Amino acid sequence: MAERYDLIVIGAGPAGYTAAIRAAQLGLKTACVDDWRDEKNQPALGGTCLNAGCIPSKALLESSEFYVLARDQGAQRGLKFSGLSLDLGAMLAHKDKVVSDLTRGIATLFKVNGVTWIPGRGKLLSKNRVEITGQNTQTVEAEHVILASGSTPVNLKSAAHDGRFIVDSQNALAFEAVPKRLGIIGAGVIGLELGSVWRRLGAEVLLLEAQEEFLSIVDEQVAREAHKQFSAQGLDIRLGARVLESRVEKNTVVVRYQDKNGEHVEKVDRLIVAVGRRPNTENLFAPETGLLLDEWGFVHVDEHCRSNLPNVYAIGDVVRGPMLAHKGMEEGAMVAERIAGHVSQVDYDVVPCVIYTDPEIAWVGKTEKALKQAGEAYRVGLFPFAANGRAKAMGNAVGFVKILANAETDRVRGVHLIGPHCSELVAATVLAMSYGASSEDMALTMFAHPTLSEAVHEAALAVSGRAIHIAQIKRSKP
């Protein structure tokens, strides 16, 4: 007889493992099926995020930043390093250890919470039957199924991966040597993060971006500042550049691309394709289940992640919305709680987004462009890190915090940050927006001195023209 569960989760990335753990906490008999294999061909939990995404990329970003600080800023802070050199092998080994510690941590969490981990490939056969192909094939039954199969890098016909010279983001986290000249197709979040890592380690980096506008998803003022800073770091960003062909010739990748001035040819030692990700739905379900996909190939779900099949849910990168680990985690917890009979929902209006470059870029809520398009009147409060004591002390007084508040109600509608540790600073603003705060609420809150977070406070004060540490025209009478 087939083993029966209350819940089967297909996929153990951040969305799937969160759903499984939360369901088990709530007393559901839960199994999680996942087909990820590590470099030793062993099953590993954590999906893309832990094994080939968020975590290894941040380990390399942190280490490479450490290297650049020692190399470029040590002397002026009174620290003289003699013979400073890069041991890429050790840097990669550190990254791999961070990954294996964390993936093993998820295995421990599964164990202590009583989640059954089934390595193998899951396929939905009907609304409550899942076929699992691993060492052997078995069919398990469940009252509820959650699809959390994640996403995979998009391939380009004009730059077919060969795993060595033309690679995806996963291979680009493990180059065996620093490429002398690195090409990246796509100057989006992943392209910029990977480009920053290898630039800091010494590569010449060329980014070819099809769009004319740099970082069109972020606030325009932030994008302008980012472009200035990244260019100063030596990232060669070419906009409106559409790649036509890439071929490997004598250990070099020859890239042909087109922009408004015509066709160009560039030679690079390695080429990363970072043009986005697509949902993993191939072979995920038998066609006779009738599971509905949307027009872009994502599993079609409602705001509670319910698919068109009763008791079948989908979460994370395989459904609509930003492809972010924390968005998937929140969906995982919500669905587990709803299955257990709780009232739970995700507030999609306050999903924080971060680009972990230097300076870091973070935002939540609406951009000025979106507010203008919607005809919503707003006020802006902006505060530069150049006027923040802690940022000065850190030697990193770049960027600003910008708060957008509704002109009538003063409710905070969006916060846009660029500068040091903005990935952390955005959290306070997410909390404020989640509670429906006004800019005045934030202005009346006390922030510790000297901290970077004071820039958030000052930006809130600036909305009503009363920031202390910048000259503001007085707009309101006492």
Ligand code: FAD
């Ligand atoms: P995934 O993490 O993709 O996990 C899905 C799992 O399901 C995988 O293990 C897969 O092998 C398995 N699977 C698929 N199909 C089946 C099947 N049929 N049967 C069994 N198992 C299956 N996001 C952030 O929020 N912050 C970041 O800093 C960040 N950095 C990133 C950096 C890089 C280089 C990349 C590539 C991504 C990054 N992301 C980041 C995105 C983040 O990794 C994804 O949003 C997140 O992993 C999605 O989680 P998920 O659980 O939906 O899917």
Ligand code: AMP
């Ligand atoms: P992201 O969605 O953040 O991963 O970013 C992917 C980036 O790749 C976006 O900025 C896209 O505009 C860009 N892109 C997509 N297709 C191409 C292409 N063929 N050539 C160059 N850039 C591309």
